Amino acid sequence: MRPVRLAVLATLSVLATSRPAAAAAAEEVTIGALLSVTGPAAFLGAPEARTLEMLTEQVNARGGIAGHRVRLIVKDTGGSPEKAVSFAKQLIDEEKVFAILGPSTSGETMAVKAIAEEARTLLISLAAAEVIVNPVASNVFKTAQKDSHAAALIFQDMKKRGITRIAVFSSNTGFGKAGKEQIAKLAPDFGIQIVLDEVYDKAATDLSAEATKLKGSNAQAVLNWSIEPAQSILVKNIRQLGISIPVYQSHGFGNLAYVKAAGPAAEGVIFPLGRLAVADALPASNPQKAVLVAYRDAYQKKFGEEVSGFGGYAWDAFQLLALAIEKVGLDRAKVRSALESTQGFVGQSGVFTFSPTDHNGLGMDSFEMLTVKNGRFVPLGN
Amino acid sequence: MSLDLALQYLVAGLTYGSIYAVVAIGFNIVYSATGIINFAQGEFVMLGGMISVSMARVVPLPVAIAAAVLATAAVGALVEVALLRWLGKPTILRMVVITIGASILLREVALALWGEGVRSLPYFTGDEVTSVGLLGARLSPQVFWVLGSVALMVAALEWFYRRTLLGWEMRACAANKDAAALCGVPVRRLVTLSFAMAAAIGALAGAVVSPITYTSYAAGGPLAIKGFTVAILGGLGNSGGAVAAGLGLGVVESFAVSVLPAAYKDVVTLTLLLAVLVVRPSGLFASGEAARLKEF
Numbered sequence: 001m002r003p004v005r006l007a008v009l010a011t012l013s014v015l016a017t018s019r020p021a022a023a024a025a026a027e028e029v030t031i032g033a034l035l036s037v038t039g040p041a042a043f044l045g046a047p048e049a050r051t052l053e054m055l056t057e058q059v060n061a062r063g064g065i066a067g068h069r070v071r072l073i074v075k076d077t078g079g080s081p082e083k084a085v086s087f088a089k090q091l092i093d094e095e096k097v098f099a100i101l102g103p104s105t106s107g108e109t110m111a112v113k114a115i116a117e118e119a120r121t122l123l124i125s126l127a128a129a130e131v132i133v134n135p136v137a138s139n140v141f142k143t144a145q146k147d148s149h150a151a152a153l154i155f156q157d158m159k160k161r162g163i164t165r166i167a168v169f170s171s172n173t174g175f176g177k178a179g180k181e182q183i184a185k186l187a188p189d190f191g192i193q194i195v196l197d198e199v200y201d202k203a204a205t206d207l208s209a210e211a212t213k214l215k216g217s218n219a220q221a222v223l224n225w226s227i228e229p230a231q232s233i234l235v236k237n238i239r240q241l242g243i244s245i246p247v248y249q250s251h252g253f254g255n256l257a258y259v260k261a262a263g264p265a266a267e268g269v270i271f272p273l274g275r276l277a278v279a280d281a282l283p284a285s286n287p288q289k290a291v292l293v294a295y296r297d298a299y300q301k302k303f304g305e306e307v308s309g310f311g312g313y314a315w316d317a318f319q320l321l322a323l324a325i326e327k328v329g330l331d332r333a334k335v336r337s338a339l340e341s342t343q344g345f346v347g348q349s350g351v352f353t354f355s356p357t358d359h360n361g362l363g364m365d366s367f368e369m370l371t372v373k374n375g376r377f378v379p380l381g382n
Numbered sequence: 383m384s385l386d387l388a389l390q391y392l393v394a395g396l397t398y399g400s401i402y403a404v405v406a407i408g409f410n411i412v413y414s415a416t417g418i419i420n421f422a423q424g425e426f427v428m429l430g431g432m433i434s435v436s437m438a439r440v441v442p443l444p445v446a447i448a449a450a451v452l453a454t455a456a457v458g459a460l461v462e463v464a465l466l467r468w469l470g471k472p473t474i475l476r477m478v479v480i481t482i483g484a485s486i487l488l489r490e491v492a493l494a495l496w497g498e499g500v501r502s503l504p505y506f507t508g509d510e511v512t513s514v515g516l517l518g519a520r521l522s523p524q525v526f527w528v529l530g531s532v533a534l535m536v537a538a539l540e541w542f543y544r545r546t547l548l549g550w551e552m553r554a555c556a557a558n559k560d561a562a563a564l565c566g567v568p569v570r571r572l573v574t575l576s577f578a579m580a581a582a583i584g585a586l587a588g589a590v591v592s593p594i595t596y597t598s599y600a601a602g603g604p605l606a607i608k609g610f611t612v613a614i615l616g617g618l619g620n621s622g623g624a625v626a627a628g629l630g631l632g633v634v635e636s637f638a639v640s641v642l643p644a645a646y647k648d649v650v651t652l653t654l655l656l657a658v659l660v661v662r663p664s665g666l667f668a669s670g671e672a673a674r675l676k677e678f
């Protein structure tokens with residue numbers, strides 16, 4: 001090619017690919033999100049995506065985080081760890097995001113944990129499994145309560161009722177597997193013996209055979225650990241067989257849609273959940289009450305649907321990140337340290353206090369034990 | 383195992399088995415008339431469920447189901463007319479790939495129209511916890527509705543294929559398309575009709591089964607795989623065989639759960655399929671001679 005033409009072509013291509021220099025405004029901060037908006041974990045990802053969009057709008061209307069406009073990029077992983085991995089790489093390498101919020105599920109988080117750590121990109125997961133933060137990776141945090149705490153709280157309640165033999169059902173997802181391990185580890189501490197331990201497929205549509213196996217066992221209570229509609233299907237099948245022993249669920253049950261789907265079978269199900277669902281029943285002295293009610297009202301006004309504790313995880317992640325950036329500016333290492341030293345942050349999922357050894361920041365008291373009565377979530381009265 | 387418990391496992395098995403059987407029947411209808419395996423069959427079942435749930439909000443339940451069946455039949459016919467009819471050289475492989483593409487298309491349209499949530503029709507009789515006792519086992523009344531619908535569908539299909547002119551013409555198409563055309567059978571229209579029928583049957587099944595299994599935009603895929611397995615087991619093209627194979631497979635799966643960990647349920651199904659295909663490749667209930675004459 002003739003030199004002049006080559007020079008013109010080169011100049012044009014440089015101009016085309018370079019970002020236009022920002023005018024007087026401070027630089028944008030790009031935040032990536034890996035959420036399971038569709039697929040079996042859609043009850044987690046969809047409210048999370050909506051919450052992040054709402055918060056981004058709110059924050060940009062105020063002029064951004066410390067004057068930096070937020071550019072939110074949400075990638076729908078469909079709950080698939082493989083997609084989460086490929087989108088994570090895309091967000092880190094191509095979009096050069098400042099931090100990643102998500103993924104929504106434990107299986108996906110475990111798949112991207114090493115990638116984020118290696119790329120030294122802050123990852124604030126919205127998933128439950130304890131293994132996400134144990135062993136601690138310096139750039140990986142999580143805002144959802146730990147599955148081990150949920151299990152311990154459930155076992156406490158079982159012990160109070162004198163239950164010593166239980167049947168455990170879990171789905172074959174990362175969440176289910178991690179929960180199953182925690183359950184097996186913690187049960188002996190509460191004097192509880194697992195007499196039946198079954199795993200079902202995450203897309204299962206009928207669990208009558210498993211419920212029949214339960215009927216033939218001498219379990220005094222059932223503990224189910226999954227995040228899919230199978231939660232409702234299992235309860236239904238159990239009650240249809242005339243089995244009336246108590247059914248406990250994980251905090252994955254915290255969406256009223258599961259209750260509606262199970263109809264009267266959901267009555268009396270016991271499970272731990274963050275306080276968002278029962279914000280009104282809290283005493284005014286509770287430190288979380290104001291924050292919970294504000295989020296719930298804003299979400300319901302904007303989207304016209306019930307707020308969900310899962311969306312709350314996203315709220316916490318976004319606000320914690322924003323707080324850290326406001327404190328120290330757009331320096332990755334400084335923001336990571338600021339996040340790690342956050343104390344007493346009142347969020348949707350609980351009151352967070354992080355430390356170098358605790359990247360979850362929540363304890364067992366972030367949960368409230370709830371039950372279903374007349375199709376609504378109410379605190380478990382004792 | 384006590385008799386009560388064994389009976390309960392049997393009932394659970396019949397419940398799933400009937401679900402597999404109806405999907406398999408849909409595969410058989412299309413296969414009989416055209417030699418194509420229509421992998422969009424699972425989506426027809428899903429559409430039946432989804433459309434009837436949406437319609438049930440505005441019209442009474444039976445009308446909603448009827449509307450869903452008609453609408454899905456129209457979709458089935460549309461799939462055939464728009465995607466398959468214009469193939470110049472219709473090899474089986476090409477048609478299978480196109481139907482897989484159609485299934486993906488239908489799934490994404492369902493996602494766009496209805497979102498990602500799960501839905502179901504209300505139980506036809508009773509609710510989520512009603513159960514009737516039957517010789518010591520307990521089952522939901524909805525199971526009777528499913529089994530009843532399956533029996534009705536099989537009976538109606540038998541009558542159609544054996545006693546009506548249209549049914550004879552479809553069997554003629556299945557036996558030898560060119561000879562049938564020479565006899566004045568409107569082959570192209572019957573192919574469209576077979577898709578519409580398979581879609582209608584799938585839709586009815588989807589509606590009746592939705593209280594038990596819930597339905598969502600992605601429900602079609604796993605159903606199609608199980609239904610296809612059962613159709614092969616029973617012998618492709620044999621509706622009675624599909625029902626027997628479906629119920630049989632459901633019962634085997636259910637009893638497998640009683641001895642093996644439940645996680646191995648699918649392993650049992652697929653091992654059985656492989657074993658049958660090795661010993662009797664044409665399926666359990668197909669006649670070996672007739673099978674040798676078919677292409678597939």
